[in-house]
Amino acid sequence: MQQAVWALLLLQGVRRMLESLAYMSTSKSTMSVAHWLLGLVFYLSINMAIWVETPANHAIHWALVPAVVAAQMLQHSYHAHLYCLRTQNTDYQLPSHPQFPNLLCPHYTCEVAIYALLSIIAAPKGSMVNLTLACGTIFVATNLAVTAVGTKEWYISKFGLHRVEHRKRMLPGLW
Numbered sequence: 001m002q003q004a005v006w007a008l009l010l011l012q013g014v015r016r017m018l019e020s021l022a023y024m025s026t027s028k029s030t031m032s033v034a035h036w037l038l039g040l041v042f043y044l045s046i047n048m049a050i051w052v053e054t055p056a057n058h059a060i061h062w063a064l065v066p067a068v069v070a071a072q073m074l075q076h077s078y079h080a081h082l083y084c085l086r087t088q089n090t091d092y093q094l095p096s097h098p099q100f101p102n103l104l105c106p107h108y109t110c111e112v113a114i115y116a117l118l119s120i121i122a123a124p125k126g127s128m129v130n131l132t133l134a135c136g137t138i139f140v141a142t143n144l145a146v147t148a149v150g151t152k153e154w155y156i157s158k159f160g161l162h163r164v165e166h167r168k169r170m171l172p173g174l175w
Contacts, residue, residue, distance in 0.1 A: 002054050005122045008068050015072060023083035049132030054122040061121045068117045075110035094159050104152055104167045108144040115140050
């Protein structure tokens, strides 16, 4: 059932591309060419991992598919909320999405959850996870955790420690 796993990954990629096009706004943020190339290599390797490690006839964990779709829908709603904050106000506002009062980067949490779930769904027979996808999940989690540290620092500088200190970065109640 490689096709089912690829379809979920394709849904992720197409959704993120459409969000990038729809939620484009002026920003001072830049991305280095090296980071952009790293992203391309990441997506290529994730697809190769599905092809190499997921047998075509393996039994897919269908019960987890709705969880992947739910995580994608949640991530989309967070991205839409953040975009509205940038475009509907003259200055950036502290996010007020239902998950934001306690979590600064729930969209990062969703991204990690998507890849973690895919690593379980694509697990070869006899394994709990697709090891390459699990490594990809660790890569995504590490990359986004570093970004979340900078995000919290930015929020503190923009809105003050008193408005942000109780909020966790990515893991509800933990970090």
